[in-house]
Amino acid sequence: MYATTLALVGATGGAGTTRTAVELAAVGARGGRDVAVIDAAFATQGLSEYVHGRIGTDLTALVADEAGASLSAAAYPIAGGGGSGGRDDRGTLSGRADVVPARAPFERVARAKTAEAARRLERRIDEAATAYDAVIVDASPVASNEAVAAVTAAESVAAVRPATPHGSDALQRLHGRVADVGASVDATVAVSRGIDGEPEGSAADADVTLPATDPRVAAAPAAATGDGAYPRAVADAYARLFDTTLEVDFSEAGLLERIRS
Known part of the structure; x- marks a missing residue:
């Protein structure tokens, strides 16, 4: 097995x-896929917030210190969803949704951000592709070695931007940065916040638009079990971004819906 790898790159913080x-990752697992999310945003380490409990080995350790360790040493199931207070929903999903987070002190983060560590990160992405059906690399705007590794190692790149005029402007800058490292942005995801400043048409250039949802970490992943507009949009996004067909049972409709690319 060799997975499809996708770098998700923020157009702005x-x-x-x-x-x-x-x-x-959650909706992919709901549809029976094994999906990994790899953290390539070492400065923010936001992916670690979606792990319930203690994080021992993290991704920075694998690229800075523990070159011989398996990627599985730093893989953790995504903590439960829907405001479940950290319940692990892994058993309710048909597939597997894991995160490989960065959670480290500054000294190790600094060593994990070197050019050599970036090359190791590329190899870790390749390693994940042999163990999962899909690999998503979470990357910050392309301004660090690990972000460059993400966009150059992945098979495709999708930009994530706010559904605002500012997000559209940031997307243009990101296109230039990605091109500078020899890659290209293959798709755009616009994320609505449901607040003022999102005029109609501001996400017209996006391939996928995700509606507003509860932004709290405790409310994620909503797509693991939900049936509303947001989980459906995430399922459609998965199918489009991975160029696949994803079957997800949305009980609200009472039918097995086939989400096609």
């Missing part, structure tokens, strides 16, 4: 990239 990556 706070675009919702990490949450989108987690939701995509």
